[in-house]
Amino acid sequence: MPLLLAGCSDGDSSSADAKENSKKPPAVAETPKITDANDRAMPLDTYLLNPEQRETLDNAYAGLMSDCMKRFGFDYTPPTVTEQPSGDGPRTRTDGRFGLQSAEQAEKWGYHPVGGITEKDDSPWGAEGQKMTAVMQTAERGSDDPKEKFGSGGQVINGQTVPDHGCVGEARKKLTGSVDGSVGDPQTSTDLKLDTLAKAQQDARTRAVFAEWSTCMKGKGFDYADPLAANGDERWVRTPQPTRHEIQVATADQECRAKHNVVGVWFAVDHAYQERAVEQNAEALSEAKADIDGMLKASASELAG
Template identity: 45%
Template sequence: MSAMIAFVSISLAASGCVGSDSTDVTGATERPNSAGGTSFEQMLSAQDRELPLDKYLLNPKQSKTVQDAYAKLLSACMHGYGFEYEIPQSDDTSGGMGEDAPRTRVDGRYGYQSMAHARTWGYHPVGGVPEENSTASDEVTHANPEWSLAARGTRDPGKEFGPGGRTANGQIVPDHGCVGKALQQLTGSQEGDLGDSELATSLKFSTLTDSREDNATREVFRQWSACMYKEGYSYLDPIAALADPQWQAGRQATKPEIRVAVADQRCRERENVVGVWFGVDRKYQQQAVESRAKGLAAAKQNIDRKVKAAQSVLGK
């Protein structure tokens, strides 16, 4: 059920907890915040709002393009050695968030930000938590030494990769096998990474931690918690509500979970949770971009090179 807690949430400011059940983002009014007198934009959802680090991380469309190209290359290579191997592909780039998914980044970052989602799915992804797709036949295939040689360049199950050089189905296996060949074509290295750079990933998480611990965000958590208490629920912050172990017991949301998720959305709207957290987060990300400009420029070049290679493979 770990897919359920891949996201995080937040809240802000004063008074009681009567709110509408609005679903979509509304605009750009600013609301004075009790934390330090700072004004934050009123916001129900930040999923269509770009953050400074977004351009240095693969967005959903880019990520799918790279993964689709990798799947095509790996499948074609394995077929050449006599193995039918397909990586399951999906047209869904939302990560289970559906219409609530972010547009310019993969991570939801502030948790679910839609009353419509809360009413139907609670804290579960759209459609519920998917079942595992692995089968016994998959396990047998991957345990086959010849399959391993073609895929990874070694028959040794204890090694991640091998030097190849041996014959499979009448052909010489390349160094690092078909996996290495595919990675070489997309990243320029047999041990390349299809994902984000280590620097950009590290900054993505460190700025999230900083924004959660900022005084303005902590204040908004306190206000959100008070609002939820009036709704009949006791949670320290929105993250605690999202990660409640009760919600991980089943693949689908329960009625109690949906009631909490709906109250969460009401309180986050009332206290401007997303508006505050987004504003604070953006500040920390901008500082990170300015202080690590050289390394992030290299990360951006890496993304551009990888996506261009993937588009070429897919004929785009």
């Protein structure tokens, strides 16, 4: 009778090695010397909407919502999507992963968006300033209860039956196939984008260059642990226009970033984490890409119609 040896098979060993390697920081192939990474692609970009695609999707959704509400006799304008600041907006994706990267914008606007902060209506339903009556909200959301976000519909308004989840549900179903569908980036892609962002920011290589940046800032009279702290200083949102102090901090921030290649290191580390995420989540991301393609195809059809 052959002796059974206890232990791992080669397959189990390889799996264990892979798991162990996944806990280690990924290797960085190249660290570019840059002050702006907005025009550089990231591995997850394929599985996320770029600005042009998002605009196409937003326009299709807005048209579907307007048409649906018009059936019930309402002149309705959907909320507009907040645009990226014109002076420092990513060109290959919709998130500003590395904060402010424009010395020119820093000198004029500090950490404020170009033009400053404008007053906006915080209402989640309807365009800014648009008055939403109770019956309009029923048509929009499919619920008579103002405390309920969505309802099953079925109400009759001006001879028309409200669909499940209202006009929002109807628009979502046409673009995603489901009244609960997310009109935007797939959840898998969003989760990985945020996960890799957090890991890259806490990576020892990124923290080391952040420490150099912090020392540089102290030499200019400003005490911040990292660029995130400077960018997120709550004082900046208290005024519609940047203060002189804010501009001084933002300008020093850009100078210290350039001196220590902060964006280059940060980008390279983030890129490495995203590469690994794509490799480890190939199947789920393939489905996410299919969801995006489906939404864009449906959007193009709606806009053409």
